[in-house]
Amino acid sequence: MFRPKLPDTPHVPSITTHIPQDHAPAPSAGRSVAPFVGVGAGAVAAVVVIGVVLTALLAAVAVSAVSVAIAAVVLRSLLTGANKR
Helix, strand or coil: CCCCCCCCCCCCCCCCCCCCCCCCCCCCCCCCCHHHHHHHHHHHHHHHHHHHHHHHHHHHHHHHHHHHHHHHHHHHHHHHHHHHC
8 A cells, every 4th residue: 555656677687697605695686675765765754744743842832831931920010010009
């Protein structure tokens, strides 16, 4: 469902070469890397979206705290001013 639809590639005949015994064989080119790239891109997108949401929530809490602090200062000054009169 979430896998990309890739076009079919024509089959390229493989060329066999001699691999020395003291070296490890090269990774097979038969498997595609595209699903792993898609998973990595999805993970990066999820982290970015979560970061943006958390930053927005933090900004909302900060603005609310500043608003409450200003309201408290104004109410305090009004109440102390009424007591002096």
